[in-house]
Amino acid sequence: MVRVPLGTTGFSPSPVAWITPVMRVWSAMRGQRKNLLRPRTCVPQHREVEMRSPLRWSRAALAWSAGILLCCASLVGAQGTGTVRGTVTDAVTRRPVDGVQVYVAGTDLGTLTNSLGQYQLNVPAGTLELRVRRVGYGSTSKRVTVAAAEVATTDFQVSTAAIGLDAVVVTGTGAETERRKVANTVATIDVGNLVNAPVQNVSEQLAAREPGVSVLPSGGLAGEGARIRIRGAASLSQPAEPIVYVDGVRVDRTGGWGDYVGTGGGGNPSRLDDINPEAIERIEVLKGAAAATLYGTEASAGVIQVFTKSGARGAPRFDFTSEVGFSNFPNDRYKQNYGFARYANLADCVARLPDTTSTQSLCRAQGVKFADYLSQFYGTTIQPYQVFSRPFITSLFETGINSNYSASVSGGTAAVTYFVNGRLQKENGPWGASQLGPAQDIDQKAQGSASLVVVPTDNVKIHVNMEYVDAHHETPSNNNNIFGTISVAIFGHPEQATCYAGSLPTGTGNCTLDGNPSSPIGPGNPDGTAAFGTVREDMQERLRQDAKHFTGSIQTTYQPLPSLSLSATLGVDAVNQVSSDFAPFGYNVDNFIGFDPQGYKFLDDRTRREITAEFKGTWSRLFGPTLNSRLVAGGQGFIAKLEDAAGSGELFPGPGLEVIGAGSIQTAYERFLETVNAGVFAEEQLGYKDYAFLTVGGRYDRNSAFGKTSAGVFYPKAGLSVVPSALSGWGNSALTSSISTLRLRTAIGQSGLQPGAFDKLTTYSPLAADVGPGLAPNNLGNPDLKPEISTEWEAGTEIGVLHDRAAVDFTYWNRVTRDALYPRQFPVSGGFRNVQLSNIGRIDSHGLEINLTGLPVNRSSFSLKLFANAAYLHEIVTSLGGAPPLKVGGSYPRYRNFVKEGYAPGALFGAKLVQPCSQRPAGATYACLQPGQYPYDLNKDGNFDTDADLLAYFAVPHSLNSVLPILVDENGNGDFLDHYFGKSTPDWAGAFGLKATLFRNFEVNSVFEYKTGNYTITNLTDAFRNSNASIGRNTLRAATVESTILNPASTAQQRVDAAKEWLTLRALSPYDGLNQNENGKFLRWRELSLTWNVPGTWADRRFGLRHLSVNVAVRNLMLWTGYTGIDPELNEYGRGGAGSDLGGIDNNFGDGIDAFGLALPRRVTFSVRFGF
Incomplete structure (x- = not known):
C-alpha cells in the first residue's frame, strides 16, 4: 500500500486532464498570498489506495512531487511580467531559423523559435539581457526593456559558424553549462538538422554523426537494431553499450527476443529504437569515463541522453509528416548457387560405377544429379560436368514498402506549454517469398509522446514527459542457423533440385501439383537443399514479438534565490515484451525436415521496470568581477527489476493448435533479478574572466551487485578548459589574427561497471532425478567482487579560423580499465564447474577524434557546408590475471574471435x-x-x-x-589453430559529407561513411559455400x-x-580460420536527400500553411569495397543476439562475422512535411 495525495488515483496520461487538479490547487493557494509572512505548513490530505501497476505507482509519485513543489511555491511571491517576441533570421540568407534557443541570461526562462523563426516569451518586467543560440550558428544577445503587461518586439540575426562554444550541454555536467566551460567531450546531435535525412529511428540518427560513436548495423531485416560502441569496449565481460537516458530517466537499452526465443542472430529489434524520433529535440553523448563520472557505476561505456521536444507559448501549431518509400536488397552482393551434373543419365552412371549388385540402386539414388533430368527440370540443355547456376537466394527477395505518418501539436500560455506527437511507422521489408509460407519481414510501431511544462510562478517550473510505444515485429529465421530460411537457400545445390511424389517440374526450376507454373506449389526440393529442411518448410516458421514500452518523468525546478536552483526528477521506464517462435503441426510440407515435424512453440514473456530518482541543487556565485563559481550537488538512485518467464510445447497432436500447453513435450523457464544503485555526486566549477574554467567533482556509489566485503566506490573527476580567444586584445597580433576562436581543454575521470546481480553469490541449480529432486552446484560466488574501474584522460583543442567559417576539433584520449571482470575457472574438485567472474583483467585503450567543419560559401542564393570526421582506436588486453583466453561462440569452432593477452579484444586466430x-x-x-x-x-x-x-x-x-x-x-x-589473422575492429572509422542550399529553397544533404585500417572480417558464408x-x-x-x-x-x-x-x-574443421578472413574496409554512401522548401508566402497563399517541404531521400545508396562477401557491415550477433542483457564475450567481441545474413537494403523515401 502506498499513500498518495487525494484525487490522484484517477490520474490520466492526458496533459489537459492532469493539469486541471494541479491548477485548482494553485488557484486555491493564490488566495493565501497576502498571508505569506505568517508561518504556516502545507500538509496534503491522503487516502490509501492499492498500487499494483508500475504506471499507477509512477503517476502517484509524479503527482506527489507536483503537489509538494506547488505547495512550496505558494510561499514565494511573483513580480509583474511582460512579453517579448520577435523573429530570428539568418544574417546572410534572411531565411527564418527554427529551433533557436531564446532565453533570458541568468535565468531558466527560455523558448525555441518555430519553423518561421518566431518566438514569444513571458519575462519579468524590467531591463534584461536576451540571448539566442543554436548549434551551427554563432550566439548573440540584446538588452531589452519590458514593461509589465506590455509586449516588446526584438528581432535577431544570426550568422552561421563552424564552431559553437556557446552551445549549452547538460549531460555530464549536472546542470546546463556552456560548452566553452566543459573540459571533457560532450557531443551534441541537433535532430532538427536531420529532419530531411533518410532516418527512421534513433540508431540511424546517431550513425555517422560523431567520431568515436560507432553504430554497428548487423543486417538488413526490417526493424533490425544496431549495436552502439563509444570509443571501443571498456569491459571484457560487462555490457559494452552506453547507458541511455530520456529526459533524465534511464531507459531499457537492450534488444533481442528474451532468454528463450532466438532467430539465429539477426533481425533483433532494439528497445532504443522505441524512442519516437519525431519527438526528439537533441541527443547528447558522453564519450568516456572522463565525461561520465557523475553517472557513476555502469557509465564507463559512455552515456547517451535524449532530450525530447517541448511546446512554446502561442496558439496551437500543427505539424504533419507523410512519408512512403520502398527498399531493395542489393542483388549483386549475392553469389548465385552453382553446381554440375555428375552423369548424363542412369545408363551413364551404371556404366561408370564399379559393376556390383548395388550399382543400379546407387545410381538411382543419385538420379537428381543426372543431366537429362536437370535439363527437363530447368527447361534448358545441361551437359555432364557443365557448371551452371540458379539465383536461389535473390528469388526470395521483393520490393519492400515502408511508410511513416506523424502529427504533432504544440502551443501554450505563459503558465502552461505543451507538445504532443503521434507517429505510425510501418515497414514490410524486402524479404519476400510469401507464396512459400507465412514467415515475414515486418516492423510496425505506434508511438505517442507528450510534454507538458507548467510555470506556476516565476521561480517554479514543472516539466512532465511521457512516451508510449506499441511495437510489433516479425522476422524470418536467419543468419548462422541450420533452420534459417536464408541459410538453407544459400546452401542449395541446383544439381540436387527435384520434385517429390505428388508434384511435377514446371520446366522453370519449380514444382507444382500438375507441372503448370501457375498452379499451386507441390512438394519437392527445388532449391536443392542437402540437409536440415527445404526453404518452403523453413518459411512455415513464424517469429513474432509484441512490445509495449512506457517512459514517464516529472522534473520540478525551484529557484528560491537568483543564485540557487533546486531540481528533482522522478521517472519510470516500463517494458512488456512477448516473443514467440511457432511452427504449426505438419509444417514439414515437403517431408524433408526432421525437427519436430508435428510442430512446436517457444514463448518468452519479458518484463522490465526501472525507476529513476534524482535530486540536485545548483548554486552559482560571483566572487568579484573576475571569478565565478558554480556548485552542483545531489543524489541519484535506480531500481531495476527484470522478470523473464518462458516455456515451450513440442509435438502437437493435430493441426490448429497454437498454444504451448497443447504440446506433448513441455518445458518451463523463469528468472527474475533486481538491482539497486544509489550514489551522491558533487561538482564545482570555477571560472576566471570567462575564459578559464576549472572543474573538480566526483561521485560515490553503492550497488546491490557489489560483493559483501566490497565497500562503495568513489569516482573522481577534474578538468580545465581555457579559451585564449576570449582574452581582450586577441586577434591584434599577426600570430592570432587568423584564429578567430581557440579553446584548449583537458580532463581526467573515472567510471565503472558493476557485475551481474547474482555473480557475487554462491548459487545452486535444481536437479531432477529418478530418486527425487535435488540441487547441483552452479555459481561459486565471490564476496570480494567489486566494480571494474575505467580511468580515462583526454586532451583536445577547438580552433576556428576565417571568422569561424572553418573549424577543427581534435581530441586525444587514453583509458585504462583495471580490475576488469573476467570469467575464471576454479578447480572443479570443489564441485563448481562453471566459470566465476573475478576482478583480474586489464584493458588499455587510446585513440584520436577529429572533426572538421567548413562553410566555404554562404550567400543568399547558394550556401555550402562541408564536414569530415575520423576516429582512431587502439585497444589491447594487457592482462587476464593468469586465466586462459576465451573464444567467442564457446565450443563452436567456426568463430575465431578471442579475448587473449597481448591482442585487441576480439582478435582473430586460426589455421x-x-x-x-x-x-x-x-x-x-x-x-x-x-x-x-x-x-x-x-x-x-x-x-x-x-x-x-x-x-x-x-x-x-x-x-x-x-x-x-x-x-x-x-x-x-x-x-x-592459434595463428593471428588480425582484428575485427578497424583502426579508423568516420564520415564526411555536405549540406548545400541552392536558389534559397532547395537543400541537398549527403553523408558518406567509411572504415579502414587493419579491419578483418570473417567471411563464414563463403567459407561454408567454398568448402563444405x-x-x-x-x-x-x-x-x-x-x-x-x-x-x-x-x-x-x-x-x-x-x-x-x-x-x-x-x-572449416580441421582448418578453422583458414580462407575465411578478408580485408573489410569500405566506403558507403550512407545518405542522400533533396528537399524543396516551398517559399513561405507561396505556401501560405496557396494552402494556408506555415511551412511546406517536399523531400526525396535515399539510404545506403552505394557501396565501394574489396570485400567479396555479402556485406562488410553484416554481423552474426545482432543487438542482443547473444542474450538480451547485452553483456558477455559474445555480445562484446563477436564482431565482423558474416554468416548467412542479409545485406543492408537500399531505401528510397518520398515525404511531405507541412504545418499550420
Missing part, C-alpha cells in the same frame, strides 16, 4: 597452411616449402608434393574430400574446382591447377 621458406623469419625452425613444393602430401611419402607428384596423383579423377592441405604449427605448441562437402561447394570457383577434378575428360594438368586453386578455398 594456416605451410608457407614458402622465403616467408619464414630468420631463426625459425618450423616446416616450410622450398621452391616447387606445395602444402600437400597426397602420395603419402612424407614429403611435400612437387608438380611431378601432383601430376602423377591427378592422372585420374579423385574425390575432393581426399585432397587435404597441410597445416603449419609456427610456435610448436601443438595447436594448429554437403551444404557448400556451390560458388563458381568451388564448383569449377570440384567439377574439374572429378571430370574424366579433364587432363592431369587441369586437375593439378584445380588442386592449387583448392588451397585458397579449403576451410
Whole structure:
C-alpha cells in the first residue's frame, strides 16, 4: 500500500486532464498570498489506495512531487511580467531559423523559435539581457526593456559558424553549462538538422554523426537494431553499450527476443529504437569515463541522453509528416548457387560405377544429379560436368514498402506549454517469398509522446514527459542457423533440385501439383537443399514479438534565490515484451525436415521496470568581477527489476493448435533479478574572466551487485578548459589574427561497471532425478567482487579560423580499465564447474577524434557546408590475471574471435597452411616449402608434393574430400589453430559529407561513411559455400574446382591447377580460420536527400500553411569495397543476439562475422512535411 495525495488515483496520461487538479490547487493557494509572512505548513490530505501497476505507482509519485513543489511555491511571491517576441533570421540568407534557443541570461526562462523563426516569451518586467543560440550558428544577445503587461518586439540575426562554444550541454555536467566551460567531450546531435535525412529511428540518427560513436548495423531485416560502441569496449565481460537516458530517466537499452526465443542472430529489434524520433529535440553523448563520472557505476561505456521536444507559448501549431518509400536488397552482393551434373543419365552412371549388385540402386539414388533430368527440370540443355547456376537466394527477395505518418501539436500560455506527437511507422521489408509460407519481414510501431511544462510562478517550473510505444515485429529465421530460411537457400545445390511424389517440374526450376507454373506449389526440393529442411518448410516458421514500452518523468525546478536552483526528477521506464517462435503441426510440407515435424512453440514473456530518482541543487556565485563559481550537488538512485518467464510445447497432436500447453513435450523457464544503485555526486566549477574554467567533482556509489566485503566506490573527476580567444586584445597580433576562436581543454575521470546481480553469490541449480529432486552446484560466488574501474584522460583543442567559417576539433584520449571482470575457472574438485567472474583483467585503450567543419560559401542564393570526421582506436588486453583466453561462440569452432593477452579484444586466430621458406623469419625452425613444393602430401611419402607428384596423383579423377592441405604449427605448441589473422575492429572509422542550399529553397544533404585500417572480417558464408562437402561447394570457383577434378575428360594438368586453386578455398574443421578472413574496409554512401522548401508566402497563399517541404531521400545508396562477401557491415550477433542483457564475450567481441545474413537494403523515401 502506498499513500498518495487525494484525487490522484484517477490520474490520466492526458496533459489537459492532469493539469486541471494541479491548477485548482494553485488557484486555491493564490488566495493565501497576502498571508505569506505568517508561518504556516502545507500538509496534503491522503487516502490509501492499492498500487499494483508500475504506471499507477509512477503517476502517484509524479503527482506527489507536483503537489509538494506547488505547495512550496505558494510561499514565494511573483513580480509583474511582460512579453517579448520577435523573429530570428539568418544574417546572410534572411531565411527564418527554427529551433533557436531564446532565453533570458541568468535565468531558466527560455523558448525555441518555430519553423518561421518566431518566438514569444513571458519575462519579468524590467531591463534584461536576451540571448539566442543554436548549434551551427554563432550566439548573440540584446538588452531589452519590458514593461509589465506590455509586449516588446526584438528581432535577431544570426550568422552561421563552424564552431559553437556557446552551445549549452547538460549531460555530464549536472546542470546546463556552456560548452566553452566543459573540459571533457560532450557531443551534441541537433535532430532538427536531420529532419530531411533518410532516418527512421534513433540508431540511424546517431550513425555517422560523431567520431568515436560507432553504430554497428548487423543486417538488413526490417526493424533490425544496431549495436552502439563509444570509443571501443571498456569491459571484457560487462555490457559494452552506453547507458541511455530520456529526459533524465534511464531507459531499457537492450534488444533481442528474451532468454528463450532466438532467430539465429539477426533481425533483433532494439528497445532504443522505441524512442519516437519525431519527438526528439537533441541527443547528447558522453564519450568516456572522463565525461561520465557523475553517472557513476555502469557509465564507463559512455552515456547517451535524449532530450525530447517541448511546446512554446502561442496558439496551437500543427505539424504533419507523410512519408512512403520502398527498399531493395542489393542483388549483386549475392553469389548465385552453382553446381554440375555428375552423369548424363542412369545408363551413364551404371556404366561408370564399379559393376556390383548395388550399382543400379546407387545410381538411382543419385538420379537428381543426372543431366537429362536437370535439363527437363530447368527447361534448358545441361551437359555432364557443365557448371551452371540458379539465383536461389535473390528469388526470395521483393520490393519492400515502408511508410511513416506523424502529427504533432504544440502551443501554450505563459503558465502552461505543451507538445504532443503521434507517429505510425510501418515497414514490410524486402524479404519476400510469401507464396512459400507465412514467415515475414515486418516492423510496425505506434508511438505517442507528450510534454507538458507548467510555470506556476516565476521561480517554479514543472516539466512532465511521457512516451508510449506499441511495437510489433516479425522476422524470418536467419543468419548462422541450420533452420534459417536464408541459410538453407544459400546452401542449395541446383544439381540436387527435384520434385517429390505428388508434384511435377514446371520446366522453370519449380514444382507444382500438375507441372503448370501457375498452379499451386507441390512438394519437392527445388532449391536443392542437402540437409536440415527445404526453404518452403523453413518459411512455415513464424517469429513474432509484441512490445509495449512506457517512459514517464516529472522534473520540478525551484529557484528560491537568483543564485540557487533546486531540481528533482522522478521517472519510470516500463517494458512488456512477448516473443514467440511457432511452427504449426505438419509444417514439414515437403517431408524433408526432421525437427519436430508435428510442430512446436517457444514463448518468452519479458518484463522490465526501472525507476529513476534524482535530486540536485545548483548554486552559482560571483566572487568579484573576475571569478565565478558554480556548485552542483545531489543524489541519484535506480531500481531495476527484470522478470523473464518462458516455456515451450513440442509435438502437437493435430493441426490448429497454437498454444504451448497443447504440446506433448513441455518445458518451463523463469528468472527474475533486481538491482539497486544509489550514489551522491558533487561538482564545482570555477571560472576566471570567462575564459578559464576549472572543474573538480566526483561521485560515490553503492550497488546491490557489489560483493559483501566490497565497500562503495568513489569516482573522481577534474578538468580545465581555457579559451585564449576570449582574452581582450586577441586577434591584434599577426600570430592570432587568423584564429578567430581557440579553446584548449583537458580532463581526467573515472567510471565503472558493476557485475551481474547474482555473480557475487554462491548459487545452486535444481536437479531432477529418478530418486527425487535435488540441487547441483552452479555459481561459486565471490564476496570480494567489486566494480571494474575505467580511468580515462583526454586532451583536445577547438580552433576556428576565417571568422569561424572553418573549424577543427581534435581530441586525444587514453583509458585504462583495471580490475576488469573476467570469467575464471576454479578447480572443479570443489564441485563448481562453471566459470566465476573475478576482478583480474586489464584493458588499455587510446585513440584520436577529429572533426572538421567548413562553410566555404554562404550567400543568399547558394550556401555550402562541408564536414569530415575520423576516429582512431587502439585497444589491447594487457592482462587476464593468469586465466586462459576465451573464444567467442564457446565450443563452436567456426568463430575465431578471442579475448587473449597481448591482442585487441576480439582478435582473430586460426589455421594456416605451410608457407614458402622465403616467408619464414630468420631463426625459425618450423616446416616450410622450398621452391616447387606445395602444402600437400597426397602420395603419402612424407614429403611435400612437387608438380611431378601432383601430376602423377591427378592422372585420374579423385574425390575432393581426399585432397587435404597441410597445416603449419609456427610456435610448436601443438595447436594448429592459434595463428593471428588480425582484428575485427578497424583502426579508423568516420564520415564526411555536405549540406548545400541552392536558389534559397532547395537543400541537398549527403553523408558518406567509411572504415579502414587493419579491419578483418570473417567471411563464414563463403567459407561454408567454398568448402563444405554437403551444404557448400556451390560458388563458381568451388564448383569449377570440384567439377574439374572429378571430370574424366579433364587432363592431369587441369586437375593439378584445380588442386592449387583448392588451397585458397579449403576451410572449416580441421582448418578453422583458414580462407575465411578478408580485408573489410569500405566506403558507403550512407545518405542522400533533396528537399524543396516551398517559399513561405507561396505556401501560405496557396494552402494556408506555415511551412511546406517536399523531400526525396535515399539510404545506403552505394557501396565501394574489396570485400567479396555479402556485406562488410553484416554481423552474426545482432543487438542482443547473444542474450538480451547485452553483456558477455559474445555480445562484446563477436564482431565482423558474416554468416548467412542479409545485406543492408537500399531505401528510397518520398515525404511531405507541412504545418499550420
